[in-house]
Amino acid sequence: MSYGLLDPPMTLPAVPRPTVLVTGAAKRLGRQIALTLAQQGWNVAVHYRHSKAEALETIAACTALSHAKGDFYAASADLSDEAAVRALWQAVVAHYGRVDAVVNSASTFEHDDAQHFSYAMLDKHLHANTAAAIVLAQCLHAHRQDLRLNDDSPPAVVVNLLDQKLWNPNPDFFSYTLSKAALEAANTLLAQALAPLVRVVGVAPGLTLTSHMLSEAEFQALHRLSPLGRSSTPEDVAATVAFALSNRSITGTTLLVDGGQHLMRFERDFSLMPSVAASPSSSSL
């Protein structure tokens, strides 16, 4: 909150900072979401699995952005393990007392296809990408019930990171895609089941960050491959998450942030179509 050149009057009521748990916030999109929310006045619990050093760096960057007024806390969990997800939630609630939102950004993203599909690959993606997000929504709802806030309190919020490829499907990353399709269905079901205490909103990026499978030139060409000539940036995605958290009327829907890539038809996943990058005209609207 800014008071311009004046000190805040002593009578001003203290507005508590809301608290959000962002999963997978050590790096990449999760990190940008954490930074954006810290800048907008949130306390952020930074979840990570292996990237402890990067999580601590995210916390240092959040602290710098919030002029050290926020409370930033790192917590580790393997989201494919239900007990670890529940322990993560308990740790975050024990630290903050009250939690207002969860952003499910962490994601397992391993390649398989229909020919190499296995129960193990599906389990891995469904547990980390779908079941963990549902359990965290369930925990947030129970927490909200326990708090017994008055009726004027804004609902708590869950934001689920989805993917434009659900609207523009291809069979690459088969188990990952199924896990995100299930999460998109859960987005609707949870919005129905957890209202009015909790809102549930999907945010679906287009190609935003590169992977080890693409050169920088390939990534740049694919990023331009959209009706608007530019897919999403991390800042675009984080701003949409912040909007979803702040707008009290949105639930049970998904905001696509992809430069319109979902309106196109891609035969392959971005990371497997560098030849298209070399010749963008081979993909059509």
Ligand SMILES: NC(=O)c1ccc[n+]([C@@H]2O[C@H](COP(=O)([O-])OP(=O)(O)OC[C@H]3O[C@@H](n4cnc5c(N)ncnc54)[C@H](OP(=O)(O)O)[C@@H]3O)[C@@H](O)[C@H]2O)c1
């Ligand atoms: N990047 C894009 O262009 C893009 C496009 C469309 C959709 N999305 C969606 O946006 C979200 C963020 O994307 P991203 O590229 O930033 O994600 P990412 O780099 O693929 O993964 C983010 C983090 O997820 C964590 N993670 C993976 N499996 C986990 C597990 N079993 N338990 C706990 N943590 C786990 C990892 O944390 P550690 O490093 O700490 O192990 C990783 O750093 C994802 O949901 C993704 O599906 C991204």
